[in-house]
Amino acid sequence: MTKLSVNINKVATLRNSRGGNTPNVLQAAIDVQEFGGDGVTVHPRPDERHIRYKDVYDIRPVIKTEFNIEGYPSKEFIDLVLAVRPHQVTLVPDPPEALTSNAGWDTVTHMTFLQDVIGRFSDAGIRTSIFVDTDLKNIEGAVKTNTDRIELYTEPYATNFTKDREAAIAPFVEAAELANKIGLKINAGHDLNLDNLKYFNERIPYLKEVSIGHALISDALYIGLEKTIQLYKQQLIK
Template sequence: MTKLSVNINKIATLRNARGGNNPDVIQVALDCERFGAQGITVHPRPDERHIRYDDVMQLARVVKTEFNIEGYPDDRYMEIIEKVRPAQATLVPDGPDVLTSNAGWNTVQHQKQLTEIIRTIQSWGVRTSIFVDPDIKMVAGAKAVGTDRIELYTEPYAAGFAQDKAGAVAGYVIAAQEAQKLGLGLNAGHDLDLDNLKYLKTNIPYLDEVSIGHALVCDALYYGIENTIQMYLRQLQ
């Protein structure tokens, strides 16, 4: 079964737009779990433009499903992972000035850096996943650095889906097969939505987890958060 991890960054963005605590990020996370989500994802950036350090600490005390913390592995991020010990740490290559994740790691070029970071995180009992493009060389490089899982960066798939869905998914299937052959767990995320999720899942049936935030929160404006989560879960069945 492919798990749905709800990224709640956009809930925090909405809260921060007016100050105060409405919507309540912690309560939304608990409600997402109650409505069927099997994980909660956050990406606490240094400028705290959405999820804040204090949010992470509060969530760590109450999240009952898998807690996934994304981020660039600088000193601040590593301190958070060591303190919180989430179920999963997902390493992304973008620095603090990037609006949103927009590429996977070059696992060959950054082999030494990633190997050391992953070894440290795993010593804390935390599963590691690293963001990669659908390139079998990068997948092989991910295996070489010792990560537990990879997360396929799916923005190119989403961008090409409407014009040629078979062509859009083809490279991802090859990368996923390589990951499976190498014994790597497989996640996916970025721009997945109710239109393109089922097709990805159908073509890569052994996905462990998808992380979805922006589209899911947008859909919730129309359908409500409980109904939206159920709609996404149905796409993964």
């Protein structure tokens, strides 16, 4: 069964919009695990507009499943990850002003940089994953960075799913086949939801983990966090 890591950034966004500590981000991390989530994902940004660096330190001790920290590998981010020691770090190429993740790494252009960063995390015993699109040259470049996994950037799939799901999934199947062949494990994330997740999971047999935040937290506003997590997990049964 593909694992579900719940991104709780949107819980922090709601908290920050009002000040104070409601909703409680730490409790959300605890509840995600209690309700069946296989892991917790956070994406701290330099402006701390949702998850704050302090949140990352506070959350780490309550993690009983898996902790995934994603972000752009600035010096501050690298220092945070090395101090907190999550189970997995996912590297994304977002500039600080980006609203959300919107592209994968050009692993050829940034090969040396990624090798250096991944080497530091690997030496610390932290599993690494890098955010990539379905361009096969970036898949081939990813394995040369020595990363453990890739995370397929699924926004193009989600956008085109309702138009032609076969066409939407095709490049992801090809990318996953290549990644598996060259020894990379595969995660996926971005705009996956209850409508498109099951089909994606069925067509990508090597999928290890999905990270889902915006859609899942939005669904939880209507049907509750516990039921929502269970519904998402049902889509991941193979």
